Amino acid sequence: MRVAVVTVGDELLAGDTVNTNAAWLADRLTARGVRVERVTTVPDRVADIARVVNEYRAEYDAVVVTGGLGPTHDDLTMAGVAAAVGRDLVEHEEAKAWLTEHGGYSADELAEGTTHLPARAKMLPNEEGVAPGAVVEGIYVLPGVPAEMKAMFELVAEAFDGEATYVETVLTSEPESALVDRLRDVQAKFDVTVGSYPGDGVRLKLTASDEGELAEAAAWLRGQVELAEED
């Protein structure tokens, strides 16, 4: 399963906020065996949201959108997603009922927008906040407030179901430039992929869909490089 993540928000594009939501979603999706193919941040503009969501839903199995839900003028994600799928943005009876009953809001207090979802979308309740999310045509629309996003993701997590993958890391004290041949060799000998991440030492990350193959590859590689102490 291949997925794209779209994070909506001028505050991300201005560098006011570090995109920890993207990292959290990528981690959770990867743990479920899903391949995250793109993470893209777009401004709070309907046309930009619609265009990127539409492109990704055509290309990937699902799209997770986060941010830009709520009552204010810069909360345009639901309008963008509705445009992406060619549906109207309509007052959603279930959203209205849910907010009134569970959110403790009166109908008068509910600002426009909060209760509007793309027509015939499935509402996702926001157990940690106010604005509901939605699912429509493989697009999962979640809030941008991290606690709200995380709680809502768990409601739909089972929809993201990829092949199990296994990971092992090998930390070496050798410089990255010295490792080129051995990294090529381990991928030639075993059905694994390898990433190398320099930092304090070089972290070699092996990924495979077969746990036994992974263990053999990691053992082989550990015998080929100078190991560094793990923190």
Added chain:
Amino acid sequence: MRVAVVTVGDELLAGDTVNTNAAWLADRLTARGVRVERVTTVPDRVADIARVVNEYRAEYDAVVVTGGLGPTHDDLTMAGVAAAVGRDLVEHEEAKAWLTEHGGYSADELAEGTTHLPARAKMLPNEEGVAPGAVVEGIYVLPGVPAEMKAMFELVAEAFDGEATYVETVLTSEPESALVDRLRDVQAKFDVTVGSYPGDGVRLKLTASDEGELAEAAAWLRGQVELAEED
């Protein structure tokens, strides 16, 4: 000036790394008056890098690419950028000379890749590391290691030159849903844009290209909302 940022790396898409590079670049570009229109993370694959960079260079005034430079098999950014602009990836004499003279590397030690740039690109020296960057057709290719990226960005920062923008923030204790009308009003009365960011209180961020207009708008808004104590 409108710019896109492309961050390359499977480690970002797996959620192993939070994309602080993107936030840093977005902050620096915004401070220079540049509008960041997209921040996109792509995998370590030549075709994906080439496709996204090519799309963005057609649409925006410049593209900043970071990550995936270096000697190992998963460092494919230069190949992707070369493909995006339809040029060969060639051994760059200046890169080779710079690495030998300033990097203290002998020609033998220089792994393939590190010295290869898109044909006729301008090399950017890496004053904090090894792999050089490049500029080609409005595409600025920087390393992914934060210290290296930051130092190299400063070498080209003057190329990013937008209209000056001014920012003021107003912190209110009112709930976001109560503010809808006043946020609409401030944008109707003044030539400013407003973002609202709920958290501990709601942070209202006003942006304008005219400093006087901004001050008037902020003063007006402060008179209209219940102010919260700043941290």
